[in-house]
Amino acid sequence: MNGGFDYGNARVRAMRSRMISRDVYRELVTATTIERILGVLGDTDYAPDVETAITRYRGPERYDRALSAHLAGTLRSVQGFYDGPPRRDVELLLLHHDLDNLVTIVRGQAALPGSAETASLLVPAGSLDHAALEELARQPGLRETVELMVAWGVPSRDTARNVLHVWPQYDRTGNIAVLETALAAAYAAHLAESIDPRGGHLSVMLASWIDTINILTSLRLRASRLDGEPVPAVEPLPGGRIGAGAISAAITATAADAAATLGALAPIPGWDAALDAWAEHERIDVLSDDLAAARTRWAVSLFHRGDPLGIDVPLAFIAAKENEVRNLRLVGQGCIHGVAPPDIEARLVVP
Numbered sequence: 001m002n003g004g005f006d007y008g009n010a011r012v013r014a015m016r017s018r019m020i021s022r023d024v025y026r027e028l029v030t031a032t033t034i035e036r037i038l039g040v041l042g043d044t045d046y047a048p049d050v051e052t053a054i055t056r057y058r059g060p061e062r063y064d065r066a067l068s069a070h071l072a073g074t075l076r077s078v079q080g081f082y083d084g085p086p087r088r089d090v091e092l093l094l095l096h097h098d099l100d101n102l103v104t105i106v107r108g109q110a111a112l113p114g115s116a117e118t119a120s121l122l123v124p125a126g127s128l129d130h131a132a133l134e135e136l137a138r139q140p141g142l143r144e145t146v147e148l149m150v151a152w153g154v155p156s157r158d159t160a161r162n163v164l165h166v167w168p169q170y171d172r173t174g175n176i177a178v179l180e181t182a183l184a185a186a187y188a189a190h191l192a193e194s195i196d197p198r199g200g201h202l203s204v205m206l207a208s209w210i211d212t213i214n215i216l217t218s219l220r221l222r223a224s225r226l227d228g229e230p231v232p233a234v235e236p237l238p239g240g241r242i243g244a245g246a247i248s249a250a251i252t253a254t255a256a257d258a259a260a261t262l263g264a265l266a267p268i269p270g271w272d273a274a275l276d277a278w279a280e281h282e283r284i285d286v287l288s289d290d291l292a293a294a295r296t297r298w299a300v301s302l303f304h305r306g307d308p309l310g311i312d313v314p315l316a317f318i319a320a321k322e323n324e325v326r327n328l329r330l331v332g333q334g335c336i337h338g339v340a341p342p343d344i345e346a347r348l349v350v351p
Contacts, residue, residue: 008081009313015074016303016317018045020324022350028331029341029348034063037335041328046070061120063332068123071325075125078314089202089311092194093318096209097126098155099187101133103180109142110176128154143167146179159186184213185237192239201302202311205295205319208268210240212291215262215275218250219284222258225251241267255279270294293349296323300351323349 020028024044031037042050046066053066075094082090101122108118118137124130132152139145146167150160163182170178188210195203214236221234236247242265250258259279263272274290299319306312327348334344 004082004084004086005309005311005313008078008086009309011081012078012313012317015077016320019320020044020328025327025331025345025348025350028328029334029344031331031335034060034332034335037332038063038066041066049073060332060336064120064329067325067328067332071321072123072125072130074321075318078318082314086311090314090318091127092191092202092206093315094126095155095187095191097123098128099183101126101128102136102149102154102183105133105137105145106142106179106183107176108137109139109145110179113141114138142179155187155190159189162186162189188213188237188239195239200311201299201306201315204241204267205299205315207239207241208295210237211242211267212288212295213237214240214242214247215250215291216284216288218247218262219258219278219287222251222253223282223284241265255282268295268298270297289347295319296349297351320351323351 024040027040028037031040038050038054041047049066049070052069053062056062057065075097079087079090079094101124104121105118108115108121112118114137119134122130122133122137124133128136136145136148139148146164150157150164153160163179163186166178166182170176191206191210195206218234218236234244234248234251236242236244242262246261246265250262253261256279259272259275263275266272266275268291271291271294274287274294277290278284278287296319300316300323302312302316303320306316327350330347331344333339334341334347
């Protein structure tokens, strides 16, 4: 039984053949202007979105808008290839875009309510479409945005209400991290309810997003905690595969011990090596990139070793496409800031 994946998987494999090749990446990293990069992309599957962005926007915004539109359109197409349970599985793989967008909106509303600039940073690739995201971003204030999320039940009515429950704490402290943490907890709870306890690559992927947040939160607390201070209470997000004990222990452990403990429980191949490297440099930003790169390589490998008639094919493609857009953003940033081509190329993840 393929569960209804056969048609969609055939379409996804065809889309994979049109992704950016290594030769095109080499051409992109040597481009000296955003205009040149857009010209190269104009000969790829990005062409329609590049053309639209050039006519509507100016400056570097053209590039960001083209990438966002292409990613959102591509992932919406993937959703449309499936029906029933397969479509619900694909939607779970895209749910993290909703969380990313809502965090972006909350930060924008806290800094400058109703700002049109926030909309340019959104990627409507999850369950919330462009119109819904803009409506949230256009609210006159942050409280109204949160209330609208609750009214819409994002991601579910119970979890959305939990975000509103922490509003008094945010109102008292002005600490936007309070709302961001509540949003992450709401989405983690929603994913935890959706993860199949029998396992499978889909459940590994969903759990790895939650594990990533828990690992980085724990190690940030470790970095900010002063010797002699009491260990802060940590409530890891639900649904991850690394237990609360290991997450809490990392806060007070040496870097080597924290890396060994977390790495031994890591659900993704390569995370142990990323954590060992962190134990040497202790840079959270580098670790975050390394964890994401290892997850991408693991997910994309499912094209070859996964079930050709199951969720593994769209899982691999979604990971590859999201990584491709991440690579292109790095290329654009490198071009704007004058980074040498070899240094740009070194940061790209090309599985």
